[in-house]
Amino acid sequence: MQKGxxxxxxxxxxxxxxxxGSGGLVTxxxxxALEKKLVDAVxxxxxxxxxxxxxxxxxxxxxxxxxxxxxxxxxxNFAKLIADRNLKIALPAKGCDVRAIIEQSKxxxxxxxxxxIIGLNCGGSMHPVTTREMLDVLYKIxxxxxxxxxxxxxxxxxxxxxxxxxxxxxxxxxxKGYGRRENCRYCMLKIPNNADLACGNWGxxxxxxxxxxxxxxxxxxGAKLLQNAIDAGYVQIQKPDEKGIATRAKIKGAxxxxxxxxxxxxxxxxxxxLEYFRKELEHCIDCGACKTVCPTCSCGDISKCTEFHSRxxxxxxxxxxxxxxxxxxxxxxxxGQCSDVCPADIQxxxxxxxxxxxxxxxxxxxxxxxxxxxxxxxxxxxx
Amino acid sequence: MNVYSTxxxxxxxxxGLYIRENGKLELDFRKSSPANAGKLCRFGMSxxxxxxxxxxxxxxxxxxxxxxxxxxxxxxxxxxxxxxSFGNTTCEELLAFQKLAESYLCTxxxxxxxxxxxxxxxxxxxxxxxxxxxxHIVLFIDPYEQYPLILRRLLAAKKKGAxxxxxxxxxxxxxxxTVNPADISKLQLTKDSLVIADFHPFSDVEQVKNVxxxxxxxxxxxxxxxxxxxxxxxxxxxKDAKQKSLAQLVEDINKGTVKTLFCLESDPxxxxxxxxxxxxxxxxxxxxxxxxxxxxxxVVVAHExxxxxxxxxxxxxxxxxxxxxxxxxxxxxxxxxxxxxxEFNSLHESVxxxxxxxxxxxxxxxxxxxxAYAALQAALKPVEAKTALVSVYNPFxxxxxxxxxxxxxxxxxxSRGLKLLKGGTIKIKSNGSTIxxxxxxxxxxENVLLSCKKFGIEKGTITPVEVSR
Numbered sequence: 001m002q003k004g005x006x007x008x009x010x011x012x013x014x015x016x017x018x019x020x021g022s023g024g025l026v027t028x029x030x031x032x033a034l035e036k037k038l039v040d041a042v043x044x045x046x047x048x049x050x051x052x053x054x055x056x057x058x059x060x061x062x063x064x065x066x067x068x069x070x071x072x073x074x075x076x077n078f079a080k081l082i083a084d085r086n087l088k089i090a091l092p093a094k095g096c097d098v099r100a101i102i103e104q105s106k107x108x109x110x111x112x113x114x115x116x117i118i119g120l121n122c123g124g125s126m127h128p129v130t131t132r133e134m135l136d137v138l139y140k141i142x143x144x145x146x147x148x149x150x151x152x153x154x155x156x157x158x159x160x161x162x163x164x165x166x167x168x169x170x171x172x173x174x175x176k177g178y179g180r181r182e183n184c185r186y187c188m189l190k191i192p193n194n195a196d197l198a199c200g201n202w203g204x205x206x207x208x209x210x211x212x213x214x215x216x217x218x219x220x221x222g223a224k225l226l227q228n229a230i231d232a233g234y235v236q237i238q239k240p241d242e243k244g245i246a247t248r249a250k251i252k253g254a255x256x257x258x259x260x261x262x263x264x265x266x267x268x269x270x271x272x273x274l275e276y277f278r279k280e281l282e283h284c285i286d287c288g289a290c291k292t293v294c295p296t297c298s299c300g301d302i303s304k305c306t307e308f309h310s311r312x313x314x315x316x317x318x319x320x321x322x323x324x325x326x327x328x329x330x331x332x333x334x335x336g337q338c339s340d341v342c343p344a345d346i347q348x349x350x351x352x353x354x355x356x357x358x359x360x361x362x363x364x365x366x367x368x369x370x371x372x373x374x375x376x377x378x379x380x381x382x383x
Numbered sequence: 384m385n386v387y388s389t390x391x392x393x394x395x396x397x398x399g400l401y402i403r404e405n406g407k408l409e410l411d412f413r414k415s416s417p418a419n420a421g422k423l424c425r426f427g428m429s430x431x432x433x434x435x436x437x438x439x440x441x442x443x444x445x446x447x448x449x450x451x452x453x454x455x456x457x458x459x460x461x462x463x464x465x466x467x468s469f470g471n472t473t474c475e476e477l478l479a480f481q482k483l484a485e486s487y488l489c490t491x492x493x494x495x496x497x498x499x500x501x502x503x504x505x506x507x508x509x510x511x512x513x514x515x516x517x518x519h520i521v522l523f524i525d526p527y528e529q530y531p532l533i534l535r536r537l538l539a540a541k542k543k544g545a546x547x548x549x550x551x552x553x554x555x556x557x558x559x560x561t562v563n564p565a566d567i568s569k570l571q572l573t574k575d576s577l578v579i580a581d582f583h584p585f586s587d588v589e590q591v592k593n594v595x596x597x598x599x600x601x602x603x604x605x606x607x608x609x610x611x612x613x614x615x616x617x618x619x620x621x622k623d624a625k626q627k628s629l630a631q632l633v634e635d636i637n638k639g640t641v642k643t644l645f646c647l648e649s650d651p652x653x654x655x656x657x658x659x660x661x662x663x664x665x666x667x668x669x670x671x672x673x674x675x676x677x678x679x680x681x682v683v684v685a686h687e688x689x690x691x692x693x694x695x696x697x698x699x700x701x702x703x704x705x706x707x708x709x710x711x712x713x714x715x716x717x718x719x720x721x722x723x724x725x726e727f728n729s730l731h732e733s734v735x736x737x738x739x740x741x742x743x744x745x746x747x748x749x750x751x752x753x754x755a756y757a758a759l760q761a762a763l764k765p766v767e768a769k770t771a772l773v774s775v776y777n778p779f780x781x782x783x784x785x786x787x788x789x790x791x792x793x794x795x796x797x798s799r800g801l802k803l804l805k806g807g808t809i810k811i812k813s814n815g816s817t818i819x820x821x822x823x824x825x826x827x828x829e830n831v832l833l834s835c836k837k838f839g840i841e842k843g844t845i846t847p848v849e850v851s852r
Binding site: 144283 | 420424
């Protein structure tokens with residue numbers, strides 16, 4: 001087993017296969033890492049219901065085996081949860097989580113040698129409140145009646161407790177203002193090859209559809225992680241067929257194409273940039289949630305954006321935001337967590353990307369992709 | 384790692400969040416919470432600071448919760464005790480507390496001065512979803528400073544075409560038009576209007592009557608926001624109780640008929656002058672976190688903080704919300720004070736029965752009676768001072784917590800008239816005291832200073848002041 005290898009695998013445990021998504025491979029890899037002491041702790045989502053799960057750090061294998069499967073309505077944020085804790089840890093992570101972990105590693109807040117990242121293919125996540133409203137308005141089903149959801153062939157499908165499936169195309173949902181969070185629509189990282197493993201159902205074919213996970217090994221750590229799960233008897237694997245590999249590449253290409261279209265649609269050139277930013281930020285209440293939640297920020301309580309800012313200042317646009325725009329130009333990964341938590345519903349991710357897109361394109365620097373590339377605007381001090 | 388799904392105690396909005404205990408307290412955003420979609424205001428973001436650890440004490444000496452509660456029971460038995468709670472805790476605890484407080488209950492609200500038929504309107508607000516669909520909204524609050532989570536509802540309404548009128552001392556970015564509170568007669572409402580005001584211990588009763596009257600006369604809907612978590616339940620549960628107003632409580636302490644004050648999860652130090660509190664023989668505080676009053680209290684019954692409690696809260700919409708903790712030791716302590724064992728389950732059943740619900744479900748709002756109230760007359764007193772210092776009450780003020788708010792706001796003309804220097808200070812004189820504060824120029828009405836911090840020179844919400852360079 002080595003870097004670059006592609007495999008198809010599933011959990012050997014029947015209950016995990018049933019509960020977890022796509023054959024329960026990810027849950028089993030994480031559980032095996034814990035049980036065989038490859039790591040001391042893992043991050044899992046403790047499921048509350050179909051629209052809510054809370055991330056926890058645990059060393060309890062049973063908690064891992066009982067954790068949530070794929071939940072598109074839980075836009076989780078794991079990097080800060082594990083930052084500055086010096087843990088030997090394994091965790092599943094969607095593309096933006098992986099990017100955030102890499103950025104935190106560059107800033108010495110996470111030790112990459114002790115962090116095993118199981119990347120999850122991600123076409124996008126949805127805000128739970130928007131999802132509940134969407135179920136009511138468009139699907140005409142009660143959120144309480146939902147018992148599962150999946151995305152397949154461009155459709156978002158909800159399964160209700162009566163066994164029926166309810167499908168609407170994502171295009172239609174998004175035209176009507178529902179569907180994925182805005183930043184997910186223009187995200188270009190669909191298969192997280194920046195993680196130790198990249199897992200998902202794209203490329204699983206034939207009888208194994210829905211029952212297995214396609215795994216790409218991206219690092220030696222990834223190989224070790226998967227081999228550990230096989231040796232522990234948690235996971236079985238086989239080689240994928242050529243058709244599967246081709247399908248996977250095709251889906252990836254299509255998703256990236258769609259992301260590019262959305263990017264062009266959202267980031268139309270501006271006539272009056274200063275006025276645009278002033279207007280967008282006029283309802284800011286200075287809560288600081290966007291900084292607190294930002295998974296690439298590792299400044300702590302005392303930071304440039306807060307220290308240069310005072311509520312007593314009469315600026316028409318706060319220094320806090322100006323400093324953050326600058327600070328994030330090279331490190332914003334477009335995860336959208338800032339927009340999610342803004343109490344004034346400011347589309348902050350869009351504003352940060354307005355600065356980050358041209359800078360990152362010009363510098364050919366994508367944050368969170370390659371651990372060896374230091375943040376462009378900062379020097380990484382060797383300790 | 385302990386993670387609690389909880390509700391922010393900063394006001395009555397009912398914002399859901401997670402609190403993690405992981406060496407230190409951390410917060411996480413509970414995005415599925417229906418009241419706030421996981422979003423938090425400045426105060427909500429400060430909760431790890433709010434939940435300062437507290438220990439039980441008797442006359443300054445550390446003791447156990449049980450011993451402190453037994454001592455509290457002794458000290459209230461003298462017959463001159465008053466009981467104060469604005470809310471800030473579970474319905475189950477408040478039910479037990481209000482029974483204990485039958486002889487002298489104060490919820491901080493001055494219901495006695497307001498017609499009985501307005502009490503329900505003051506106690507239970509309308510669903511936030513109705514704010515989003517209103518066609519015309521009239522604000523008697525500053526949403527940015529006072530109740531920030533209503534802001535996104537206002538913005539959603541605006542997106543759908545609503546017009547927003549603000550009756551405030553400052554031009555608010557969300558408002559399409561601003562009416563000076565002194566020119567309230569210029570206000571034009573219709574039955575499509577929705578009035579948003581607030582109701583708190585310092586509310587001017589005549590102003591509350593006036594707002595109620597304006598809504599009544601135009602058949603507009605009206606909703607009152609409130610600064611204390613679960614004050615909705617504190618008010619509706621006490622609707623038939625003989626309540627004392629805060630002013631009455633102050634008078635009775637001054638007269639010496641109240642010598643002991645028992646405060647449940649409520650800090651009176653922002654509401655009752657320090658010299659008055661100093662006249663009490665016993666201040667007993669039952670609370671889950673340290674605050675200004677716990678340093679002054681003779682008996683501190685320290686139980687679990689709100690996020691660890693088991694129980695129900697009712698937010699401003701009337702939405703019943705379950706706390707995610709499992710502890711009932713606050714209730715147990717109240718049982719010791721009352722001399723009876725209190726059962727959580729039976730109190731919980733009483734709460735549900737009173738709300739007419741079979742289970743606590745945060746995604747549906749129980750049906751409340753919203754009785755019409757009769758026409759009422761207000762006797763507003765005009766502000767005669769040349770310059771007024773207006774206190775913009777916000778969670779940091781109610782809970783006496785430090786914030787980045789040590790300045791006043793004023794108009795450019797007021798600043799120029801006083802020849803103030805940019806980046807300098809202003810001297811503010813009232814009641815023989817002078818303070819010097821930083822100022823910020825903002826679109827504020829002429830001759831008004833707005834403050835989000837209590838400076839110690841105030842006399843109520845509006846204080847006549849003299850200002851100079």
